[in-house]
Amino acid sequence: MNMTIAWITARGLFGRRRFLLLLPMPIILIGITAVGLAANAPADELAEAVLYGLGVATILPLVSLIVGTGVLGSEIDDGTVVHILAKPIPRGRIILAKLAVAASVSAVATAVPMFVAAVMIDGVRLGLAFAAASVAGALAYSALFLALSVLTRRPVLVGLLYVVIWEGLLSNLVAGTRTVSVQHYVVRFATDLSGSAWFETTVSMAVAAVMTVVVTIAGTWLAARRLRSFSVAGETS
Amino acid sequence: MTDLELRGVSRWYGNVVAVNDVTMTLGPGVTGLLGPNGAGKTTLLHMMAGFLAPSRGAVTIDGAPTWRNPAIYRKLGLVNEREAVYGFLTGKEFVRASAKLHGLPDADAATRRAIALVEMADAQDRRMDTYSKGMRQRMRVAAALVHDPAVLLLDEPFNGMDPRQRMHMMELLHGLGAQGRTVLFSSHILEEVEQVSGTVQVIVAGRLAASGDYRTIRRLMTHRPHVFAIRSSDDRRLAVALMASPSVAGVTLGKDGLTVHAGDYGTFTRALPRIALDQGVRVRQLIPSDESLESVFSYLVSA
Numbered sequence A: 001m002n003m004t005i006a007w008i009t010a011r012g013l014f015g016r017r018r019f020l021l022l023l024p025m026p027i028i029l030i031g032i033t034a035v036g037l038a039a040n041a042p043a044d045e046l047a048e049a050v051l052y053g054l055g056v057a058t059i060l061p062l063v064s065l066i067v068g069t070g071v072l073g074s075e076i077d078d079g080t081v082v083h084i085l086a087k088p089i090p091r092g093r094i095i096l097a098k099l100a101v102a103a104s105v106s107a108v109a110t111a112v113p114m115f116v117a118a119v120m121i122d123g124v125r126l127g128l129a130f131a132a133a134s135v136a137g138a139l140a141y142s143a144l145f146l147a148l149s150v151l152t153r154r155p156v157l158v159g160l161l162y163v164v165i166w167e168g169l170l171s172n173l174v175a176g177t178r179t180v181s182v183q184h185y186v187v188r189f190a191t192d193l194s195g196s197a198w199f200e201t202t203v204s205m206a207v208a209a210v211m212t213v214v215v216t217i218a219g220t221w222l223a224a225r226r227l228r229s230f231s232v233a234g235e236t237s
Numbered sequence B: 001m002t003d004l005e006l007r008g009v010s011r012w013y014g015n016v017v018a019v020n021d022v023t024m025t026l027g028p029g030v031t032g033l034l035g036p037n038g039a040g041k042t043t044l045l046h047m048m049a050g051f052l053a054p055s056r057g058a059v060t061i062d063g064a065p066t067w068r069n070p071a072i073y074r075k076l077g078l079v080n081e082r083e084a085v086y087g088f089l090t091g092k093e094f095v096r097a098s099a100k101l102h103g104l105p106d107a108d109a110a111t112r113r114a115i116a117l118v119e120m121a122d123a124q125d126r127r128m129d130t131y132s133k134g135m136r137q138r139m140r141v142a143a144a145l146v147h148d149p150a151v152l153l154l155d156e157p158f159n160g161m162d163p164r165q166r167m168h169m170m171e172l173l174h175g176l177g178a179q180g181r182t183v184l185f186s187s188h189i190l191e192e193v194e195q196v197s198g199t200v201q202v203i204v205a206g207r208l209a210a211s212g213d214y215r216t217i218r219r220l221m222t223h224r225p226h227v228f229a230i231r232s233s234d235d236r237r238l239a240v241a242l243m244a245s246p247s248v249a250g251v252t253l254g255k256d257g258l259t260v261h262a263g264d265y266g267t268f269t270r271a272l273p274r275i276a277l278d279q280g281v282r283v284r285q286l287i288p289s290d291e292s293l294e295s296v297f298s299y300l301v302s303a
Helices: A003-015 A017-022 A024-038 A043-070 A073-078 A081-085 A091-121 A124-151 A155-173 A175-180 A182-194 A205-228 B041-048 B070-074 B091-101 B107-117 B133-145 B163-178 B190-196 B214-222 B235-243 B265-279 B293-302
Strands: B004-013 B016-026 B029-034 B056-061 B076-079 B151-154 B182-187 B199-204 B207-213 B226-232 B248-254 B257-262 B283-288
Touching (some): A003 A017, A003 A043, A003 B091, A043 A124, A043 A182, A091 A205, A124 A182, A155 A182, B004 B041, B029 B041, B107 B133, B182 B190, B235 B257, B235 B265, B257 B265, B265 B283
Parallel strands (some): B029 B182, B029 B199
Antiparallel strands (some): B004 B016, B199 B207
16 A cells, blocks of 8 residues: 555546546435435335445446546556556555555445435435445455456446446346356345345355455456556557 | 666567667666657667566666566656646646655655756646646656656657757756766657767667767768759759769759759758859759658668
8 A cells, every 4th residue: 555646546536527427426326215205115115226226236336437447547548657657666555555545435435325325215224234335345346447447448348348238137137147246245245234135136145255355356466467567558559 | 877788679569570679788878769750769668667578688777677677666767758647736746746656765855856957946836737748848857857766768858848948958868967877868850869968879660770979870871862852043054063063973854853962961062052153053942852860760771
């Protein structure tokens, strides 16, 4: 962890226009919850649609994608990453600083509105469960999207394909693919922590916990490894 | 005393060879890396700076490889051609971040010293996205110098600078070389290299075409045959007179004037006005027709 890199990363992230995309998402989540409650929608249906459908399946991965690819992918795109790389700093520490910023920002940006919405629907226990599950999810997603930033030149596209095709489509059709779906880990955490029977996933708590750790560590390790052999494109390439 | 050494370095992208078997040793002082655009200068610099793996051969600084070796940046400063900076930082924050990333014990003092060296103290508290291209370039040099590196690599450092900034940067590089640092800068402009460095490495089409003292290479370049296109009030009369001059190797008389092959640039350009005056011929147009750098370089390669 390197504080200077974390500081530059955070300054860069908040200074980019793309970051403004994050603002409406929490408002939408809380707003729709309020509308649902006002219309006397049943709590279980509202939780399923808003907390799961909108929060866990949409806002959490999207926020993590925007932030996770923003902390390193944007710097690679515009070439400023060279300023950090031309320093005698182990590449693993650069990645850890980037991950810390990305995961913290995504965790705060999702856990807070999820907490508020869940409290509005059912109470503090559901709120805390979703907040904690979102933090774990934000960490795993951030590591994944950070790795994509160094592994591919189109991290946002590849990340979107993962979220939409793999998690959104396949994991609802083919149960086996849920084992590698961050979305289902988050649902399992939220379910077990809240004791609620409203949500369904076939992924067990043990698998969800182990896989969250595996995805986080593997993503971080891959990103650091790839950054070690980072090449600047030459004039003829 | 730090040496940057390249041994049999090649780099290819698929079937395209960007750098072909280059061997050179750079010692203290300023060296110019000269070559036309697309010759492989940037590729070579990236390999020197550890941002590209040689396909073959080795790049070392005092024996340590530059590729996949972040520790090398304690000795190395890099100013690359892409002028991307963190526009949201002030110049001072940018240089200070560099100092901190190098783990310098007194980052503030190092920042002040580096900014003073490039004479940017007046603008140091402005955001970098308000800087002109030349100002950004100087701040980038300050950031690259903040840890007092023994080796400094600059890719096209004079691009986009006005004459005064250019002069200042040349003096700066000169001074750094005189202090015993190994300074290498790339350029595709002869005159830049002439004013800054005594030693040049000329690279053409990925190969090291010439290396050594600037004056020797310059002489080779000016004493090559030149081709001029001339239009005058009486082309035929001028052609006859020119053929009599020892500085002219051949004249072709065409519809659009004369094409003159001169043996030597200096002698011919001095002789032409005198000959025209003697013959009472008015020269309307004189265009050197092969003055492109590519032709200069290709002559050099074949010499």
